[in-house]
Amino acid sequence: MQNVVGYVRVSTQGQARDGYSLQYQADEIIKYCEENDLNLIRVYEDRGISGAKVDEEGLTVAREGLQNMLADLLHLNIQSIIVLNTSRLWRSDMAKVLIQRELKRNKVDVKSIEQPNYSIFAHDPNDFLVNGMLELLDQYQRLEIALKLGRGRRKKAEQGGYAGGGITYGYTVKNGQKHILIDNQQASAVKLLFQLRGNHLRWTLSQLAEALNVAGYHTANKKLFTKVQVKRILDHKAFYKGNYQYGEIQSKGMYEPILI
Numbered sequence: 585m586q587n588v589v590g591y592v593r594v595s596t597q598g599q600a601r602d603g604y605s606l607q608y609q610a611d612e613i614i615k616y617c618e619e620n621d622l623n624l625i626r627v628y629e630d631r632g633i634s635g636a637k638v639d640e641e642g643l644t645v646a647r648e649g650l651q652n653m654l655a656d657l658l659h660l661n662i663q664s665i666i667v668l669n670t671s672r673l674w675r676s677d678m679a680k681v682l683i684q685r686e687l688k689r690n691k692v693d694v695k696s697i698e699q700p701n702y703s704i705f706a707h708d709p710n711d712f713l714v715n716g717m718l719e720l721l722d723q724y725q726r727l728e729i730a731l732k733l734g735r736g737r738r739k740k741a742e743q744g745g746y747a748g749g750g751i752t753y754g755y756t757v758k759n760g761q762k763h764i765l766i767d768n769q770q771a772s773a774v775k776l777l778f779q780l781r782g783n784h785l786r787w788t789l790s791q792l793a794e795a796l797n798v799a800g801y802h803t804a805n806k807k808l809f810t811k812v813q814v815k816r817i818l819d820h821k822a823f824y825k826g827n828y829q830y831g832e833i834q835s836k837g838m839y840e841p842i843l844i
Contacts, residue, residue: 586663588617588695590627591653593672606631609668616666616697625660628653650683657690669698742833752820753804753813754842764839771842773801774824777817778843789814 590613592606610627617624630649650673653665665687667673673694674680684704687694696702751757754774755764773796780787780795787795789811796809803813821843823829828837 585621585623587625587661588622588664588666589625589653589656589660589662590614590617590666591629591650591672592627592668593630593647593649595632609672612668612697613666616695622664622666624666625662626656654683654686657687657692662690662692664693664695666695666697668696670694670696670702738830738833742835751804752823753817754824755839766840766842769801770804773799774817774842776801777814778821778824781818 590610592609592613594606594609606629610629613627614624616622628649630647656662665673674683687704694702694704751764754767754770756767756770757764776799777792777796780792784791793809793811793814796814801809803809823837824841824843826837826839826841828835828839
């Protein structure tokens with residue numbers, strides 16, 4: 585016996601036009617499952633929502649009942665979705681392709697009571713075309729978001745603000761905030777390192793690292809210093825003096841300098 589779920593939906597216009605109430609759809613699905621020896625686990629519903637509605641930013645179908653059903657497919661080991669008509673699932677090509685893409689990923693078919701020969705696994709040239717268009721739209725949106733983020737970060741950097749990326753040793757960023765703060769423990773290690781560098785010009789990077797370790801300091805990962813971490817700190821001298829750099833952009837940083 586196959587495990588199946590039902591899906592019912594009405595929109596204000598659709599209910600008036602088709603005469604398909606939620607209860608009528610649910611009753612027909614229950615009857616169909618009984619006649620075809622199908623194990624109906626649950627019937628999901630969406631009230632007053634268009635079958636063409638799509639969240640274009642996230643490229644998802646904006647229906648809570650449908651989203652819950654799609655999320656439960658794998659967990660409930662579902663083989664098919666039962667609907668009165670495929671128009672209950674989608675009314676636009678974009679919604680159709682998005683829903684079918686998720687169903688095919690989970691190897692779940694659609695059984696339509698009013699369309700007995702329907703299957704989403706039948707080949708349809710229109711689906712191929714719309715899928716290609718959606719893939720291009722996906723790529724376009726990712727590029728557009730990356731471009732907007734890049735512009736925002738550049739503007740932030742030009743003003744001396746934190747534009748993202750790894751945090752320089754000696755500073756920290758609190759969750760939800762977009763400016764950097766001094767980490768007192770790490771800042772103390774930075775000051776000592778530059779003091780040692782000034783007083784012991786002949787010391788190697790390894791000797792400087794050993795001095796920091798003996799003094800009880802550690803890296804951001806709570807490990808002992810090596811010459812690699814020491815060189816990285818020394819290379820950021822301008823940053824520690826308040827000169828912020830992001831790519832080719834240089835500006836006066838909107839943060840407290842560690843070195844005077």
